[in-house]
Amino acid sequence: MKKITIAIDGFSSCGKSTMAKDLAREVGYVYVDTGAMYRAVTLYALENNMFLPDGGIDADALRRKMGDIGISFRLNEATGRPDTYLNGERVEDKIRSMEVSDHVSPVAALPFVRSAMVALQQAMGRDKGVVMDGRDIGTTVFPDAELKIYVTASAEVRAQRRFDELKSKGMDADFDDILRNVKERDYIDSHRDVSPLRKADDAIELDNSHMTIAEQKQWLLERFHEACQKQAD
Numbered sequence: 001m002k003k004i005t006i007a008i009d010g011f012s013s014c015g016k017s018t019m020a021k022d023l024a025r026e027v028g029y030v031y032v033d034t035g036a037m038y039r040a041v042t043l044y045a046l047e048n049n050m051f052l053p054d055g056g057i058d059a060d061a062l063r064r065k066m067g068d069i070g071i072s073f074r075l076n077e078a079t080g081r082p083d084t085y086l087n088g089e090r091v092e093d094k095i096r097s098m099e100v101s102d103h104v105s106p107v108a109a110l111p112f113v114r115s116a117m118v119a120l121q122q123a124m125g126r127d128k129g130v131v132m133d134g135r136d137i138g139t140t141v142f143p144d145a146e147l148k149i150y151v152t153a154s155a156e157v158r159a160q161r162r163f164d165e166l167k168s169k170g171m172d173a174d175f176d177d178i179l180r181n182v183k184e185r186d187y188i189d190s191h192r193d194v195s196p197l198r199k200a201d202d203a204i205e206l207d208n209s210h211m212t213i214a215e216q217k218q219w220l221l222e223r224f225h226e227a228c229q230k231q232a233d
């Protein structure tokens with residue numbers, strides 16, 4: 001069967017990567033978490049003191065250093081999932097911190113950051129057989145993807161899911177703080193000039209507010225088989 005490209009976009013913390021990883025594993029495709037790439041650039045900027053005292057980013061300093069930022073994924077044998085590496089260091093935990101979450105959207109709005117990440121993502125998906133999740137995969141990275149999904153859920157449901165996740169990992173979590181971050185990122189991501197978050201015209205919308213993980217996995221698998229069938233006809 002010919003491999004296809006699957007683009008999963010949507011708001012923060014709505015379950016995109018959970019769905020994407022599950023599907024990739026089920027059908028033997030490569031999974032790419034593009035949010036992790038923007039998070040890695042943000043971590044680099046934080047660790048290299050590129051944020052100004054007022055919280056803004058020193059864009060010129062980051063632009064000069066873009067060539068020094070190496071982002072890659074390596075399969076974690078224990079989890080069976082890819083981990084994110086920044087210049088050879090495994091940064092999977094660091095990039096999920098609240099500090100990175102609080103700084104990532106302004107970094108991801110910078111045109112030179114986006115063009116560098118989009119080029120990497122297009123190279124990763126060149127041979128198809130990829131499930132990629134993010135904000136602009138169906139609109140900018142792979143506008144010709146055979147299957148595009150746009151996931152939504154209420155901000156409160158999403159914040160609760162993230163809160164539960166952090167608690168279950170034994171990490172500090174404050175619901176109001178998470179809700180504020182989710183809403184703030186949604187706003188910046190959907191209002192930036194370059195590739196704002198929006199549903200591609202040909203994307204299938206899924207509101208998973210009242211779905212279980214197992215139900216959304218099954219739903220996506222069905223959409224995958226339909227898209228493959230359409231491709232074969």
Ligand SMILES: Nc1ncnc2c1ncn2[C@@H]1O[C@H](COP(=O)(O)OP(=O)(O)OP(=O)(O)O)[C@@H](O)[C@H]1O
Nearest residue numbers: 012013014015016017018035161162165211212213
């Ligand atoms: N249908 C669901 N019901 C309950 N919890 C869910 C559901 N889907 C995902 N989750 C949980 O919600 C949390 C956020 O999911 P996930 O990380 O997949 O979202 P995301 O959209 O990829 O987020 P981000 O954009 O921030 O990377 C995870 O803890 C995940 O296990």
Ligand SMILES: Nc1ccn([C@@H]2O[C@H](COP(=O)(O)O)[C@@H](O)[C@H]2O)c(=O)n1
Nearest residue numbers: 012034035038104105108134135136185
């Ligand atoms: N294709 C993408 C993916 C992500 N972003 C930005 O990164 C932030 C973190 O992404 P998560 O998926 O890990 O939540 C996100 O809020 C966006 O600002 C992006 O711009 N494009």
